Amino acid sequence: MSHYIGVDIGGTNIVCGLLDDQLNLLRKIKKPTGAANGADYVLNLIASMIDELLGQQGLSRSELGAVGMGNPGFVDPIRGISLSSANLKWENVPVSDKLGVILGGIPVFIDNDVRMYTYGEAARGAGRGFDHVMGITLGTGIAAAMVNKGELYYGSGFLAGELGHVPFEGESALCGCGMRGCLETIASATGIARIARERLDQGEPSLLNDWFPGERRSEITAADISRAYDEGDALAQDVLRFVGQSLAKGLAWAITLWSPDVIVIGGGAANAGERLLAPMREALMPLILPMYRSRFVIRLAEMNDDAGVVGSGAFAKARASA
Amino acid sequence: MSHYIGVDIGGTNIVCGLLDDQLNLLRKIKKPTGAANGADYVLNLIASMIDELLGQQGLSRSELGAVGMGNPGFVDPIRGISLSSANLKWENVPVSDKLGVILGGIPVFIDNDVRMYTYGEAARGAGRGFDHVMGITLGTGIAAAMVNKGELYYGSGFLAGELGHVPFEGESALCGCGMRGCLETIASATGIARIARERLDQGEPSLLNDWFPGERRSEITAADISRAYDEGDALAQDVLRFVGQSLAKGLAWAITLWSPDVIVIGGGAANAGERLLAPMREALMPLILPMYRSRFVIRLAEMNDDAGVVGSGAFAKARASA
Structure with a gap:
């Protein structure tokens, strides 16, 4: 049974959550984004947070179905590109490709943060x-x-x-x-x-x-x-x-x-x-x-802090099975 | 090869059009709605207009794939019901069922008129x-x-x-x-x-x-x-x-x-x-x-007078093949 990762990234903090196949949030961790260090730094930090979550749960990367991420700013969710984010100072960052490579080929799906929050509340929160x-x-x-x-x-x-x-x-x-x-x-x-x-x-x-x-x-x-x-x-x-x-x-x-x-x-x-x-x-x-x-x-909203994480994970599961 | 009928019904007139399988409008006729005579009268009038169009083109009902209709007012396009139309004085008229029976079982799909106009302009007009x-x-x-x-x-x-x-x-x-x-x-x-x-x-x-x-x-x-x-x-x-x-x-x-x-x-x-x-x-x-x-x-709009008819026919074709 696959697990999924949901990532909620903001200008200040990154929250990474691990979800089971039923989209229950098993655990999450939070770290400062450090956006000033650039996109590669941030994406490597996210990969290390994912490995940390997997380790805590006694899972390996091979048990991960997909990773989802909610980005502030404008996103092309089909190509997986952060088009423009004032908060992160990102322009045309190919997030899905880059993070996918760092993670050894695990599919990565992204969208903007308000859509991931809404998707999460629709799937598991006040919109259920x-x-x-x-x-x-x-x-x-x-x-x-x-x-x-x-x-x-x-x-x-x-x-x-x-x-x-x-x-x-x-x-x-x-x-x-x-x-x-x-x-x-x-x-x-x-x-x-x-x-x-x-x-x-x-x-x-x-x-x-x-x-x-x-x-x-x-x-x-x-x-x-x-x-x-x-x-x-x-x-x-x-x-x-x-x-x-x-x-x-x-x-x-x-x-x-x-x-x-x-x-x-x-x-x-x-x-x-x-x-x-x-x-x-x-x-x-x-x-x-x-x-x-x-x-x-x-x-x-029922899941104020978790909606972005759960929504991103749910979105990743849906896209990976599409 | 199937043909399709598009019907644009308003408080004043009904326009019925015959479309080929490529959604080209072959011919159309227009008659006063006579809404005051009630829904059954209007639906029978539409059936007779459809037969007239088929006759003019030398076709039989069996060569008709589906009928589409754009209604003024509120419509349930899934159940094929005109929920409420001030112009026609209709309330909860099961248009798809009734007209389908009159036509001997040909599928009838309805939606409201602005949606059929937009669908027509998107498929064959200025939105192409x-x-x-x-x-x-x-x-x-x-x-x-x-x-x-x-x-x-x-x-x-x-x-x-x-x-x-x-x-x-x-x-x-x-x-x-x-x-x-x-x-x-x-x-x-x-x-x-x-x-x-x-x-x-x-x-x-x-x-x-x-x-x-x-x-x-x-x-x-x-x-x-x-x-x-x-x-x-x-x-x-x-x-x-x-x-x-x-x-x-x-x-x-x-x-x-x-x-x-x-x-x-x-x-x-x-x-x-x-x-x-x-x-x-x-x-x-x-x-x-x-x-x-x-x-x-x-x-x-490119098809001001015909967008409703062509849109209804195109909608019927899409719904019949779904």
Whole structure:
């Protein structure tokens, strides 16, 4: 019976997991990515992490069916190439070929991280049992992916789902993509903290002024806004309401164009939970056709930390058996 | 060698076409739908039109591989049921079963009209040769469909693509769907005429005042706005610019979520051509990521009148051989 490896690689850390044939996560290890050392260093590090996992489990490479990896940035999952990753500073890295050679011929399949997260939640998490699963990650940025009956939706150039990058009228914050006022500048961990800081700069009263006096204001994170919200802070509540309403505007288009059965929301900023989701739901319903309203459910991700690893492993198993 | 029938049914007319095995349209006939007589009447009428086409070509029913039909409204293409059609006043009509029985067992496949139009343009029209084809119809309403490598995108309940029904901020016209300010109230033949009439009602100067004095103002159609545009009429030019810009806002989301290689725009209001598409393109490009901008092309439908018939026939052939 084959085992599978799932790799979730980010700009800061790499998480490698070992899965059995039923896609149960047996064990995982985490190491700093060390992206500054270049792609070859990182891929050799991943190979050593895989060997470490196999050793811990008393397995050899020959008992491995395939390796899957979720990459930040743009990926060609057919050719196994990381086209462009700002976080890793990778351009056109043939990940599947290179890692496959290092591993002595074990098949390696890659895709981008939001698709692997969604694939994992669809297979084993909050999307289990649904035919049409939309995944949203609210982290440093925001992105979306869609799994229909076990198949990822790609579109031309594998570029579908960049939900975070449509500019909103009346918004002007510079986005990492170069445009201004994108949803990502609002509905993301970064966006939540930025909006709160800007309103504090304008002199609005808030507990956050006491918690983060003077220069320390720049340290405020999305988690702090949730903490202030729970203390009844009006600014924090207003910020999360605005972010929820903005997210609703983007989701209205995604629901209308994709028609999901379930929307699985994950990523760090999803820890705000109902503080964010309650105003989002309220704003969302009037923006979509009645026939959609009772059709989908909104769920928080079940495997926040493991979805990328399990999704990558599940994706590798599916691709290897295709 | 099998032949195929494609049927395009609307509230006013039915067009039936006979296609050879290569999906060449050999001949077609058109008759008033007579929807008021009920579904059984309409389905028997379609059967008689099919027999008429076969007779004209010297063929018998046994030489027919399958029948395809594009229905207005919501359709379950798997079970072959017209779930709900406001134009035909149909609710849960088992079209495939009923028409199949009337035709003595010939397989009948149905889908909604915008999907059949897009399928036809993808197979034989302006989308030919592209992997990811987005079809938009600008008629009485506006709707969208997506064909990826020959496969229609459906989503949950076959409801994906209702591009016309997301409300726009600052817009308040009542939409046929019951919501207010939907894209369909602006970017459609009906929307274009409504906006022009409302601005005339507010006393704006325009050639249209001379062409349609007094009560006749209600007769203004989208085609008249194009005619006034060509005479240099400022109101007409402004209306089409506004409609193009609004359409761009909806398309920005569709491009970002679906990632098409080609956008095929058809339907009656697409006759406005560059009068509408030039301002649309100009507004669209700043609303989408640079990586999309050079990826897709925008084309007018090539088979405006025949796309539904050819698409339905092609869909029937594909489903019958699946």
